[in-house]
Amino acid sequence: MTDQIDFNDRMLSLGLARVAEQAAIASADLIGRGDEKAADQAAVNAMREQLNRLDIAGVVVIGEGERDEAPMLYIGEEVGSGNGPGVDIALDPLEGTTLTAKDMPNALTVIAMGPRGSMLHAPDTYMDKLAIGPGFPEGIVTLDMPPATRVSALATEKGCHPRDITVCILERPRHVDMIEEVRATGASIRLITDGDVAGVMHCAEPDVTGIDMYMGQGGAPEGVLAAAALKCMGGQIQGRLLFRNDDEKGRAAKAGITDLDRIYARDEMVTQDVIFAATGVTSGSLLPGIRRAPNFIETQTLLMRSKTGSVRRMIYRNPR
Numbered sequence: 001m002t003d004q005i006d007f008n009d010r011m012l013s014l015g016l017a018r019v020a021e022q023a024a025i026a027s028a029d030l031i032g033r034g035d036e037k038a039a040d041q042a043a044v045n046a047m048r049e050q051l052n053r054l055d056i057a058g059v060v061v062i063g064e065g066e067r068d069e070a071p072m073l074y075i076g077e078e079v080g081s082g083n084g085p086g087v088d089i090a091l092d093p094l095e096g097t098t099l100t101a102k103d104m105p106n107a108l109t110v111i112a113m114g115p116r117g118s119m120l121h122a123p124d125t126y127m128d129k130l131a132i133g134p135g136f137p138e139g140i141v142t143l144d145m146p147p148a149t150r151v152s153a154l155a156t157e158k159g160c161h162p163r164d165i166t167v168c169i170l171e172r173p174r175h176v177d178m179i180e181e182v183r184a185t186g187a188s189i190r191l192i193t194d195g196d197v198a199g200v201m202h203c204a205e206p207d208v209t210g211i212d213m214y215m216g217q218g219g220a221p222e223g224v225l226a227a228a229a230l231k232c233m234g235g236q237i238q239g240r241l242l243f244r245n246d247d248e249k250g251r252a253a254k255a256g257i258t259d260l261d262r263i264y265a266r267d268e269m270v271t272q273d274v275i276f277a278a279t280g281v282t283s284g285s286l287l288p289g290i291r292r293a294p295n296f297i298e299t300q301t302l303l304m305r306s307k308t309g310s311v312r313r314m315i316y317r318n319p320r
Contacts, residue, residue, distance in 0.1 A: 007085045007115040009275045009305050015054045016113055016277045017303045021316050023047040023093050023109040024279035024299050028290045031282060032103030039100045043093035043109055044072050048079065051089070056080035058113070061121050062090030062221040066251070075124075086116035090225050096195040099282055106198045106284030112228035114274035120224050120264060123251035126242040127220035131200045132213050134234030143238050143263050147178050147215060151185045154213055162186045168199045168214045175216050182215075198286055200226035201278075204233035209285045217242060227269035232276050232304035233311065237266045273307040287313075296320055 026046035030039035044064060051058060058080040063073045073079075073091060080087075089111065094100060096107035112119070130143050132154060140157050141150040155162045163186035169175055171191040182189055190211060192199050196218040202211035223239040230237050240263045243249045252260060279301040280287030291298040296317050303312045 007087060009113075009273060009307055012054070012056070012087075012113060013275045013277075013303055013305055016111060016275055017279075017301050017314055019047055019050040019054075020109045020111050020277040020279040021299050021301055022050045023111075024281050024290060025297055025318065027094055027100055027109070027281055028292060028297060031100055031107075031290065034101050036097040036101045040094045040097045047091065047093045047109070047111070048072050051079040052081070054080050055084035056113075057082050057084060057086045058089045059087070059116070060091065061088045061119050062092075062224050064093070065124055075121075087113050088116055088119040089113050090119055090221070090228060092197065092222065092225060094281065095197050095222070095225075096281070098194050103282060104193065105282055106192070106195045106286070107281035107289070108195065108198055108284075108287065109279045109281060110197055110225055110229075110277075112225055112270075112274050112276045114228070114270065115272050118270060118272035118274065119228070120269040121255040121257075122220040122224045122241070122269075123248065123255050123257070125220050125248045125251060126217050126244070127223040127239045128217050128242055129196070129200065129223050129226070129237065129239050130213070130215045131203045131226065131230065131237040132235060133203045133206050136236065138236065141213070141236075143240055147181045148185050150213065150215065151182060151187045155187075158212075163188070165212045166190055166210055168192060168202055168211045169216045170194075170196050170199065170218055172216075178216060197222050197226045197229065197278075198284060200237060201229050201233065201286055204230055204235045205286075211285075224269050227266045228274045228276050228306075229278070229304070230266055231270045231274055231306040232309070234309075235266075237269070239264045239269060273305070275306075276302075276304045278302045292320075294320070
């Protein structure tokens with residue numbers, strides 16, 4: 001019955017912003033304290049509490065992991081009052097737990113919501129990702145291209161030299177060869193230690209962030225979240241699931257995925273209009289972090305709706 005209720009993204013958007021805000025505020029006292037698990041758990045608890053106050057019949061399709069591995073906000077968990085529209089929810093209560101624990105830039109709380117069945121149920125595996133910003137023809141760069149060819153193709157389309165292109169890559173041993181190949185083109189690289197949802201989002205505002213392209217392997221759930229963000233902000237993302245063993249292939253089968261080599265475009269990972277909210281925990285290129293004062297705590301949230309293309313930056317100050 002709940003699936004027949006319209007998904008009113010306008011009415012739900014402010015509630016979703018509050019979910020992201022409260023998760024960030026819950027983690028505030030753990031910034032720089034060196035305890036990743038405690039910071040993550042605080043954000044999870046707050047996000048779950050706020051979601052259950054919304055009039056939705058929500059199902060977590062991208063969450064903290066499988067049910068047996070995550071006590072809260074696990075994949076398949078039902079949230080909300082149960083009295084509203086059926087919705088899919090993709091979330092990362094604290095994207096950048098290590099960044100938070102070490103007080104490093106670009107930690108965010110992130111959540112996206114769309115109608116039931118609108119988001120790819122990506123298993124908890126790796127995904128090979130490639131993203132660029134808005135305004136380019138579809139397929140100008142692809143996952144089937146070598147990294148150097150991607151850089152050259154984007155530079156040609158932009159009418160610039162590869163040395164004018166900046167690529168964001170997650171700093172991991174598995175990316176050593178990719179990094180060398182990209183640098184050989186003359187392009188520069190911004191390495192990030194964690195937080196590849198933010199890394200992909202940087203591509204949508206290259207004039208602000210200085211990032212033209214994102215590439216590399218990261219979590220598949222984060223790929224769906226990033227696709228939701230780009231559906232609102234504009235830009236392209238491609239993702240191909242990667243499987244290291246039979247257990248991960250079994251997770252894919254459980255999620256209904258049969259073509260293990262498929263390359264997913266943005267609108268195949270997120271098939272309908274969505275709303276997306278992200279709140280800064282630590283300051284970064286996208287959002288300022290939490291500001292704490294003796295009498296108040298202040299957050300800034302990015303709230304977006306793909307239906308209208310609206311992007312709001314909301315400051316929330318709460319007395320302490």
